[in-house]
Amino acid sequence: MTKQASSRPIVWAIAASDSGGCAGIQADLRTLNDLGTHGCSVITALTAQNTQGIQHIQPTSADNLSAQLKALSADLPPKAIKLSVIPNTEALSIIKDQLAWQNSFCVYDPVISSTSGNALVNAEVIDQLPQLYPYIDLLTPNLDEASRLSGVNIKHADDVKHAAEKLLAQGVKAVLIKGGHSDDEICQDFFSYSSSGTDGQHSFWLTNHKQANPNSRATGCTLSSAIAAFIAQGKPLQDALVLANAYVQQGLRLALSLGDDNKVGTLANAGTPETFADFPQISDTAEAVNLPAFPRCDSLNLGLYPVVDSIEWLEKLLPLGVKTIQLRVKNKTDAELDELVKRASELGHQHNARMFINDHWQLAIKHKAYGVHLGQEDLDSADLAAIREAGVHLGLSTHSEYEWARAATFKPSYLAIGAIFPTDTKEVIIVGTENLHQWVKVLSKGFPLTAIGGIKSHNLDQILSSGVGSVAVVTAITAAEDYVKATEELMARIEG
Known part of the structure; x- marks a missing residue:
C-alpha cells in the first residue's frame, strides 16, 4: 500500500x-x-x-x-x-x-x-x-x-x-x-x-x-x-x-x-x-431564496484593499491610487462615527474609489458611501434589503463552505475569504491557503474575491497563485517603515 x-x-x-x-x-x-x-x-x-x-x-x-x-x-x-x-x-x-x-x-x-x-x-x-x-x-x-x-x-x-x-x-x-x-x-x-x-x-x-x-x-x-x-x-x-x-x-x-x-x-x-x-x-427560511442582487462592482479584480482605522490613513493612501479601501473604526461615539463615515464617503467620491464602511451600514446609507462590509454575525441583524435598495455595495466575510454558500445566497457585491494566516489585529478563524485555492476555483467567476488575514509581502505570492483578484492588508501598510513604498509595491504585484 x-x-x-x-x-x-x-x-x-x-x-x-x-x-x-x-x-x-x-x-x-x-x-x-x-x-x-x-x-x-x-x-x-x-x-x-x-x-x-x-x-x-x-x-x-x-x-x-x-x-x-x-x-x-x-x-x-x-x-x-x-x-x-x-x-x-x-x-x-x-x-x-x-x-x-x-x-x-x-x-x-x-x-x-x-x-x-x-x-x-x-x-x-x-x-x-x-x-x-x-x-x-x-x-x-x-x-x-x-x-x-x-x-x-x-x-x-x-x-x-x-x-x-x-x-x-x-x-x-x-x-x-x-x-x-x-x-x-x-x-x-x-x-x-x-x-x-x-x-x-x-x-x-x-x-x-x-x-x-x-x-x-x-x-x-x-x-x-x-x-x-x-x-x-x-x-x-x-x-x-x-x-x-x-x-x-x-x-x-x-x-x-x-x-x-x-x-x-x-x-x-x-x-x-x-x-x-x-x-x-x-x-434561514424556505422562502428566502432567489433574492435580488446587490450592485455589482465594476471589476472582478478589486486589487489592493487596505483596511484602515482613521481618516488620516484614507487621506494618505487614496492619493497613491488605491481604488478599494475600507474604514474600520471601533469604540467611537455616535457623533464621532457619523462624522467619520461622512468624511470617508466624501473622500471615496473625491478619489473615485470603492470606499467600504465596516459594520455601520445605517451611516453608509445615510452618507451615500460606495459600500458596506459585514461579518457573518451581522447577517441576522442588518437590514440587507435597505442596503440593497439604497444602492450601496455589500461585501461579506466568509470562513467556510457553509458561510460562503450562505453569503452567496444574498448575491453580495464581493466575498472576503479569511483569515488566510494568523494575524495580530484580532482573533480570527484560520482557513489557510489550501482552502483559498479551492474556493477561488468555485467562486471566482461569480464574485470579486478578497483574501484577508495576516497577508504580508513575504507570503503574498502564495495568495496570488490562487487567482484571487483582491488582497486585503492592514499592518503590511500601516506598520511599514515606508508606507508609500509598501503600498506602491503591493499594488504593482497584485494588480500586475
Whole structure:
C-alpha cells in the first residue's frame, strides 16, 4: 500500500449490496473512494436487483454481520460511519451495540424501501429505530421516510420543520430531511440540530433548482456517503452538508444512462465539486431564496484593499491610487462615527474609489458611501434589503463552505475569504491557503474575491497563485517603515 493510500481516512459503509451496481454498498464505495477516503463495507443484506427493481433480498446472518464488524473494529477503526439498510431486529441490535462504543461520527440514511417501492425493512425494525437514535449523529430521511418516522403528515415547509423537531426529540443529534421527492421546481432540504446546553436548536434550508436528468439512482446513498467522507476529511458538519449537496448536484448534472431509455442510470462520481451552480442556496427560511442582487462592482479584480482605522490613513493612501479601501473604526461615539463615515464617503467620491464602511451600514446609507462590509454575525441583524435598495455595495466575510454558500445566497457585491494566516489585529478563524485555492476555483467567476488575514509581502505570492483578484492588508501598510513604498509595491504585484 502506498503512503498516499495508507493516509486516507477510513469510513465504514454499513448497507445492503446492490447486484445491479447502482445503489447500496456499491454507490457508497464509489463515493468514498472518489472523495479521498478508504471505504470499508459491512453488508447487511444481499439483493438481487437491476435497473427495473429488486427481485430478491436476503438479510445477512447475525453471525456474519457480527464477524464483519468485529474484523473491521480490530484492524480498521473508522473516522466516520455511513449506515443505511437495517433489514431486521437482529441486525438492529448488533449494529446498535457496535455504535455504542464507537467514537465515530455516524450518518444514518434510514432506507425503508427502494426507489421502485420494494420494502427493505420490516415494520418491527421501524418501531425499534428510536433505540438506535442516541448513537446517530445525523439522520437523513427523505420526505416519505421523515413522515413515517416522525408521524407528521408532511405537505408544507412548516410540516418539514415539525417532523425534524419530532425526530430530534426522539434522540438523534441532527436531522437532514431531503426534499428531492417533492413536486416543486426546486429541491429544498432542511437541516436542524439540537445544541442542548448552549444556545438551543439551529436550522437552515439548502435549496437547489431541480435537474431534468432522469438518471438519478443512488442520490440518497451518495449524499450520506459524501457527508461521511467530508466529515472523515475533517470538515465540520455544516460544511460537509454543503459540499455533499453540491457533490450530488454535480453527479446529477454529469449522470449518464446505462443504455436504452428503460435503464435509469446512476450519478456520476466526479470529485470534489468546483462548479458554483452545483452548490445550494443557504437560508434561514424556505422562502428566502432567489433574492435580488446587490450592485455589482465594476471589476472582478478589486486589487489592493487596505483596511484602515482613521481618516488620516484614507487621506494618505487614496492619493497613491488605491481604488478599494475600507474604514474600520471601533469604540467611537455616535457623533464621532457619523462624522467619520461622512468624511470617508466624501473622500471615496473625491478619489473615485470603492470606499467600504465596516459594520455601520445605517451611516453608509445615510452618507451615500460606495459600500458596506459585514461579518457573518451581522447577517441576522442588518437590514440587507435597505442596503440593497439604497444602492450601496455589500461585501461579506466568509470562513467556510457553509458561510460562503450562505453569503452567496444574498448575491453580495464581493466575498472576503479569511483569515488566510494568523494575524495580530484580532482573533480570527484560520482557513489557510489550501482552502483559498479551492474556493477561488468555485467562486471566482461569480464574485470579486478578497483574501484577508495576516497577508504580508513575504507570503503574498502564495495568495496570488490562487487567482484571487483582491488582497486585503492592514499592518503590511500601516506598520511599514515606508508606507508609500509598501503600498506602491503591493499594488504593482497584485494588480500586475
